[in-house]
Amino acid sequence: MQKAQIRQWDDGSGLKWLYLDMNSFFASCEQQADPCLRGRPLIVVPVDSEYTCAIAASQEAKRLGIKTGTQVKIAKQICPDLKVVQARPDEYVRIHHRILEEVDHVIPVEKICSIDEVACRLMGPETVEAAARALGHRIQRRILSNIGECLTASIGLAPSRMLAKTAADMQKPLGMTVLRRDQLPGPLLDIDIGDFPGIGPATKARLFRAGISDPRQLWHLSPSRMRQLWGGIGGDQFWYALRGVDPPEIETERGSISHSHVLAVELRPVEAARAVARRLTAKCGSRLRRMGYKCGGLHLSIRGTQEGRAQAERLFMATADSFRMLEAADALWDVCVRTLNQTSIKKVSVTCMRLVPADTAPDLFGYSPAADEDPRHMRLLEAIDALNQRFGKDRISIGPKPKLHEFVGAKIAFNRVPETPEFWE
Structure with a gap:
């Protein structure tokens, strides 16, 4: 039956x-x-x-x-x-x-x-x-x-x-x-190859250089040729998906948390932009604590209004202590500003690297990531997080509050929908 x-x-x-x-x-x-x-x-x-x-x-x-x-x-x-x-x-x-x-x-x-x-x-x-x-x-x-x-x-x-x-x-x-x-492939033959998910401008240009300019040519490629053109397993996965077969899902672990902001004109002077970098760092810290993570490093990137970009990173013991992270951000800011050598900053990006769960248990040999957190800081930060979630973002802030767009850092990326609490961090 x-x-x-x-x-x-x-x-x-x-x-x-x-x-x-x-x-x-x-x-x-x-x-x-x-x-x-x-x-x-x-x-x-x-x-x-x-x-x-x-x-x-x-x-x-x-x-x-x-x-x-x-x-x-x-x-x-x-x-x-x-x-x-x-x-x-x-x-x-x-x-x-x-x-x-x-x-x-x-x-x-x-x-x-x-x-x-x-x-x-x-x-x-x-x-x-x-x-x-x-x-x-x-x-x-x-x-x-x-x-x-x-x-x-x-x-x-x-x-x-x-x-x-x-x-x-x-x-x-x-x-x-x-x-x-x-x-298949009938209805696909009339679309541009750039309309397929997974074929962005760089892949499309690579296909063009290989003489592949339309879906019919794409359809007749072998899996090995697609693997070669894609530079890895993505080519095999595309070959099967094109024929209606879903490739296996690849699970990934979160490795970083990042926030960035394109600055309005009044925030582009170096000192004003520095306040934005600190605000993004504090937001990263709040998000780490809410999600139950610590980070083991910070990456800062700034882009000038003229051509040019500077970046620097610092590794440290795992922490969700915003005060420790702000110390690192200040040092990275000085390095980036000297390297960029411009008086006006257009974009600031902050990334927390090397994430580990806050409750990571020791391994078989008794090792667990060393943490750098002041218990007094953590109690204060937990209270600040709770008050901001209850009464609104930035009701309490660490240091002067820059005049930022209301939703700074709560960016809707292509493949990520912000969680509601992010709008209050």
């Missing part, structure tokens, strides 16, 4: 994944929040500056050629009536969680791929194309009805997660694309 059911559900499509990709997510959130922005060209920016770049563009802006990465000054030249909105990461994360709830009402979320992309595994009768399409339409309708009419999603259905992500990008906005195993 079980085998008969499996054959009944096998329609030749091989579908295993439903991939949801929100369309122009940050811009759509802003249009949903403010009806006056709907139907208008809009970009979302990290800071209020003519020289920063868009981190999102509405569908209307994209039709004019304005996209993510376009400088504000250039975007305004293209469209003088362009609306420019400063990013509100906490609002985007809040809506992200609402989207997860709506998806979960239809099908469990297998993996959160980014703040605006999730993957769901299809099982049993869900793998039949008609049933999978019905699930996708239900998700689209629920988001539009229960969260907002501006929040459109495109759906991709395919045998591998990589192909499902590719499919989700093929029809926007509010599209649905099915890539069946029994029709």
